[in-house]
Amino acid sequence: xxxxxxxxxxxxxxxxxxxxxxxxxxxxxxxxxxxxxxxxxxxxxxxxxxxxxxxxxxxxxxxxxxxxxxxxxxxxxxxxxxxxxxxxxxxxxxxxxxxxxxxxxxxxxxxxxxxxxxxxxxxxxxxxxxxxxxxxxxxxxxxxxxxxxxxxxxxxxxxxxxxxxxxxxxxxxxxxxxxxxxxxxxxx
Amino acid sequence: xxxxxxxxxxxxxxxxxxxxxxxxxxxxxxxxxxxxxxxxxxxxxxxxxxxxxxxxxxxxxxxxxxxxxxxxxxxxxxxxxxxxxxxxxxxxxxxxxxxxxxxxxxxxxxxxxxxxxxxxxxxxxxxxxxxxxxxxxxxxxxxxxxx
Numbered sequence: 308x309x310x311x312x313x314x315x316x317x318x319x320x321x322x323x324x325x326x327x328x329x330x331x332x333x334x335x336x337x338x339x340x341x342x343x344x345x346x347x348x349x350x351x352x353x354x355x356x357x358x359x360x361x362x363x364x365x366x367x368x369x370x371x372x373x374x375x376x377x378x379x380x381x382x383x384x385x386x387x388x389x390x391x392x393x394x395x396x397x398x399x400x401x402x403x404x405x406x407x408x409x410x411x412x413x414x415x416x417x418x419x420x421x422x423x424x425x426x427x428x429x430x431x432x433x434x435x436x437x438x439x440x441x442x443x444x445x446x447x448x449x450x451x452x453x454x455x456x457x458x459x460x461x462x463x464x465x466x467x468x469x470x471x472x473x474x475x476x477x478x479x480x481x482x483x484x485x486x487x488x489x490x491x492x493x494x495x
Numbered sequence: 496x497x498x499x500x501x502x503x504x505x506x507x508x509x510x511x512x513x514x515x516x517x518x519x520x521x522x523x524x525x526x527x528x529x530x531x532x533x534x535x536x537x538x539x540x541x542x543x544x545x546x547x548x549x550x551x552x553x554x555x556x557x558x559x560x561x562x563x564x565x566x567x568x569x570x571x572x573x574x575x576x577x578x579x580x581x582x583x584x585x586x587x588x589x590x591x592x593x594x595x596x597x598x599x600x601x602x603x604x605x606x607x608x609x610x611x612x613x614x615x616x617x618x619x620x621x622x623x624x625x626x627x628x629x630x631x632x633x634x635x636x637x638x639x640x641x642x
Contacts, residue, residue: 308577309511313500343534349501354515354535380503382511384538390574391588393545410537451578453588486580486588493584 308392311356312349312383316340319372330358333377341381345475347459350385351411384411386454386478391487396446399431404444406452406480413474416452420481422488435488442492444482451487452480505569508547508577509555515539546579546619558615565597565608579616583609 316337324332334355341352359378366373386392394406394414404421406414421444422435428443435442444450458477466473482488506514519530520539527536542548555576562572571590580586586605587593597604 409541486584
């Protein structure tokens, strides 16, 4: 679910931070820049783990910031394909279920990946039909799902007014299979 | 920005939980203010409700040592530690081709693995509702005694 990534970045430290110890000033700037943001093909940045090396400190003409070349490690949220995670059902639409982890909300279970056979009730809740029983996937329930793919869609140039908000990272998952879905389905 | 190494090591949920806790994160969003960013606080909250919150480094090390005999891949071990399966279907979901790899002829190793998980990795925290129910039943017990 989480992993470390090593990154090198040319970081300007504004003069107002130069009275602070260098490492803490650098960490604060890195946090401001990266935290809670998605880097394409890398994942969602969670936290700055440690700072490896700091080089430079050059001040360019006409700019008060000191430029440092910083190498650091970052905790990144990037589940691997096939990983099983736990998420809460946030909404239940015609063609997909949307799950949330609390800190990450763009997880989609397409209709054909919800437990089969299934149907959608009048109230919009998906129901798994299992041996004559109806097992509903209610909103707010915690479900286990398998990660099938992670997509990093390019930033759109133009967006329609009624389009859903742009998500820089999308996880496609499935809840059909042994042990997946609501934990209560499998309790002994 | 240059990505030197995209994958410089994987972390278990416990590692991240421990890292954030060491930096002063708490399960109370107001208590986190100033110590960690709001986004980190959300991650902490998620992990606080996961099995990671009761695990210790020793229990994970012991699990890694004792699960060697099942010949699981590193990713499977990681996923088992993060999710702490509590019944057989979950093991089947976590271990690829479990039926072939863990069931050899008459010997079914799945219950053994399940028992190992149960024994070595600590119980996850009770869910808020379950805890409330427990509290309620305790209270009614007390009432019974006093009544």
